Amino acid sequence: MYAIVEIAGHQFKVEKDQKVFVNRLQTEEGKEVSFDNVLLVSDGNNVTVGAPAIDGAQVSAKVIKHLQGDKVIVFKKKRRKGYRVKNGHRQALTEIVIENIVTSGAKKSAPKKEAKKAEPKATAAKTATGKADDLKKIEGIGPKIASTLVEAGIATYADLAKTDAAKISEIIAGVRGNHVTDTWPAQAKLAAEGKWDELKKWQDELDGGKA
Known part of the structure; x- marks a missing residue:
């Protein structure tokens, strides 16, 4: 079988x-x-x-x-x-x-139960901040990854900035592709502080979030 x-x-x-x-x-x-x-x-x-x-x-x-x-x-x-x-x-x-x-x-398997429990986390993150940030502005993050991060409770630049790169890799493990998350927290920190010119200059040197 x-x-x-x-x-x-x-x-x-x-x-x-x-x-x-x-x-x-x-x-x-x-x-x-x-x-x-x-x-x-x-x-x-x-x-x-x-x-x-x-x-x-x-x-x-x-x-x-x-x-x-x-x-x-x-x-x-x-x-x-x-x-x-x-x-x-x-x-x-x-x-x-x-x-x-x-x-x-x-x-019913655990994955489905976990998926149902993930929604309140995303809602809680949005409620706490009032509005979720556009995580796709971080070099290397696309729509699917952004959605996965929000479901895991990471909905703002501040949330992403204080999340370890290794932990981010675990969260997005189910998303297809090779994703290097090393620079994401640092990029998010600049975004959270409103340093967009500095972030844009750095992102011009990055490729898919990789230095």
Whole structure:
């Protein structure tokens, strides 16, 4: 039996006892975790396809360890401008082992409960400040990342400025792409202080938030 399941924004074909490397999960090492966004289950000649997910199906797994992936070198060059930047990135990953695939009668998984609980956090952040800032003005942050940060309670430049870059990487682990968050808190600090000219000058030297 195997299943196609979505985990941390990516789809995987998994079988029982299979080890899988996924984007960093918030679950502690040694703990159980379950995923109910199961798109397809195949058991011999019986194939069940969801629309888009299969109601009641669930994949349960155990977190083995958290680690970082192999270094990826990103080289940027702008023609006739003498601009060359070389950066390395290591994606935050989690190794899990698939323990069971259930086709029906599964309980609601933790990810959905966490998603429902995330909304009050975003609302609380907006209520406390009166208005959320446009986080997309930070070099390297797009609409999807901005939305993810707001859901995690980071809705203003001040919130982002006091959040550690490593913590930001964990929060946006489910967003596709290689994101270097090292400069985001410092950029947000300048934005929070209204130093837009200084921020703009610095951002002209950045590429996707990378120095």
